[in-house]
Amino acid sequence: xxxxxxxxxxxxxxxxxxxxxxxxxxxxxxxxxxxxxxxxxxxxxxxxxxxxxxxxxxxxxxxxxxxxxxxxxxxxxxxxxxxxxxxxxxxxxxxxxxxxxxxxxxxxxxxxxxxxxxxxxxxxxxxxxxxxxxxxxxxxxxxxxxxxxxxxxxxxxxxxxxxxxxxxxxxxxxxxxxxxxxxxxxxxxxxxxxxxxxxxxxxxxxxxxxxxxxxxxxxxxxxxxxxxxxxxxxxxxxxxxxxxxxxxxxxxxxxxxxxxxxxxxxxxxxxxxxxxxxxxxxxxxxxxxxxxxxxxxxxxxxxxxxxxxxxxxxxxxxxxxxxxxxxxxxxxxxxxxxxxxxxxxxxxxxxxxxxxxxxxxxxxxxxxxx
Numbered sequence: 001x002x003x004x005x006x007x008x009x010x011x012x013x014x015x016x017x018x019x020x021x022x023x024x025x026x027x028x029x030x031x032x033x034x035x036x037x038x039x040x041x042x043x044x045x046x047x048x049x050x051x052x053x054x055x056x057x058x059x060x061x062x063x064x065x066x067x068x069x070x071x072x073x074x075x076x077x078x079x080x081x082x083x084x085x086x087x088x089x090x091x092x093x094x095x096x097x098x099x100x101x102x103x104x105x106x107x108x109x110x111x112x113x114x115x116x117x118x119x120x121x122x123x124x125x126x127x128x129x130x131x132x133x134x135x136x137x138x139x140x141x142x143x144x145x146x147x148x149x150x151x152x153x154x155x156x157x158x159x160x161x162x163x164x165x166x167x168x169x170x171x172x173x174x175x176x177x178x179x180x181x182x183x184x185x186x187x188x189x190x191x192x193x194x195x196x197x198x199x200x201x202x203x204x205x206x207x208x209x210x211x212x213x214x215x216x217x218x219x220x221x222x223x224x225x226x227x228x229x230x231x232x233x234x235x236x237x238x239x240x241x242x243x244x245x246x247x248x249x250x251x252x253x254x255x256x257x258x259x260x261x262x263x264x265x266x267x268x269x270x271x272x273x274x275x276x277x278x279x280x281x282x283x284x285x286x287x288x289x290x291x292x293x294x295x296x297x298x299x300x301x302x303x304x305x306x307x308x309x310x311x312x313x314x315x316x317x318x319x320x321x322x323x324x325x326x327x328x329x330x331x332x333x334x335x336x337x338x339x340x341x342x343x344x345x346x347x348x349x350x351x352x353x354x355x356x357x358x359x360x361x362x363x364x365x366x367x368x369x370x
Contacts, residue, residue: 001269002194002254004031008075013043014262018072021256027193031261032072034061036094038149045094046261048197049073052173054084057108058190058197059258063097063156066105080105087175088112089199090184091119093153095258099160109163113179115186115233117162118222124154127218135300135322146316180246181232182239183208185219189246196253196272202246204268205260207278209320210236210327236331237368240279245370247275279365285328286337286361293338297352300326329353335361 002021007030010017014033021029028051033044047069048058055078060069070080083106088096091112102108164172166188168179176191180201190197200208213235220228232238255270262268285307292298292306304322305313313321332338337358342351 001271003269004267008072010044010262012263012265014046015044016068016071017044017262018075019262019267021195021254023193023195023254025193027195029192029195029256030072030076031256032069033262034065034068034072034098037062037064037097038145042094042259043263044259046256046258047072048256049076049078050175050192054173055082056085056087056173056175057083057102058087059089059095059199060086060098060102062094063101063153066098066101069098069102082106083108085109085111087190087197088116088188089190089197089201089258090187091116091157092184092200093149095199096157096160097153100156103160110160111164111166112162113177113186113188114165114167114224115181115227117165118224119186119219120157120160120162122219122222124219125151127222128215130218131212131214135326144316144319146319178246180242181234182210182236182242184211185215185223185227185233185238187242191253194253196246196249196255198246198255198257200258201242202255202270202272202275202278203257203259204270204274205263207281208239209324210239210282212323212327213237213330236282236327237334240282240365241368241370243275243279244368246272247279248370282328283362283365285324286332286365287359289325289328289332290337290355290359290361293353293355297341297354299350299352300329303329303353332361335364337361 004019004021006019008018010033015035017033019031030049032047034047035044045061047061050056073080086099086102086108166177170177174192178189180187180189183200187199187201189201211234216231216234249272251271253272260268304325307325308321337356337360339354339356340351341354
């Protein structure tokens with residue numbers, strides 16, 4: 001793994017840090033630790049800057065932090081007006097929240113996956129709430145500060161327009177784009193030289209949060225036509241398939257993740273083999289959840305609290321924990337290892353999750369084609 005050079009120091013999580021990665025070919029990438037606008041243990045969003053025919057910024061960070069991006073650019077000799085292109089790995093507010101500010105200041109082109117474009121025009125919050133209102137345990141989350149930020153982000157994003165929509169395998173200016181859905185349906189990994197900008201798909205120390213398969217039905221009619229026949233982009237199965245694909249791309253690439261590139265005063269250098277480790281993490285979670293329902297049926301909130309009993313969960317964290325468990329239960333339903341009794345088979349209030357006496361998920365994951 002290539003050891004980056006620190007050009008400007010930040011805090012022990014990498015906030016406001018500037019680093020330079022240099023490949024043997026001479027290709028250079030700058031990483032800027034753009035702080036979040038809210039308190040979080042996640043650390044900054046790592047925004048990457050690629051010099052070339054056009055100055056490219058990958059994931060400019062969250063709304064309200066553009067001054068930190070400007071400071072990082074100034075340190076390497078650029079004003080924000082010099083940015084020619086923004087590439088978004090996926091449409092989550094800690095990644096694309098600064099897009100509008102950068103576009104307004106620079107006139108930069110915005111590049112993103114075609115699904116990102118369709119989601120920009122959708123009323124994302126209301127569509128997600130179509131199924132969330134049926135889930136016991138999510139009521140308190142609706143009143144959290146996080147929800148206010150999400151709604152504000154969705155509203156602001158509708159003012160964006162995408163200049164270049166990319167699909168899997170698209171190449172331009174030394175960048176190759178891979179569609180890796182699962183954490184988000186529009187997730188991209190982007191290769192430049194021997195670097196892979198992995199967004200939230202491959203992260204050190206932590207694992208990406210899987211989306212929920214039920215979201216597909218909420219957004220199906222808004223998606224490009226080619227994605228409407230079956231769900232290949234939401235849920236744990238989609239994430240596992242994408243992770244397995246990336247893990248098979250080789251061992252000679254340096255992964256540049258959006259989070260935890262630097263944490264607790266050290267760099268976390270990873271390659272694509274980390275994708276296989278994340279697959280194993282989710283495999284173990286399936287084992288752990290089955291061990292719980294093996295003792296007897298449980299509803300979704302109870303299963304979540306039991307599984308995460310070692311952690312203190314506030315309303316926001318409980319939402320993330322519950323939807324994490326929900327995505328795994330959806331997957332275990334598909335593999336035939338659990339059944340949801342009540343609620344027409346959906347994990348709604350009052351429904352009970354039962355173990356079917358099998359653990360077929362292990363072989364299912366093993367045989368899952370990337």
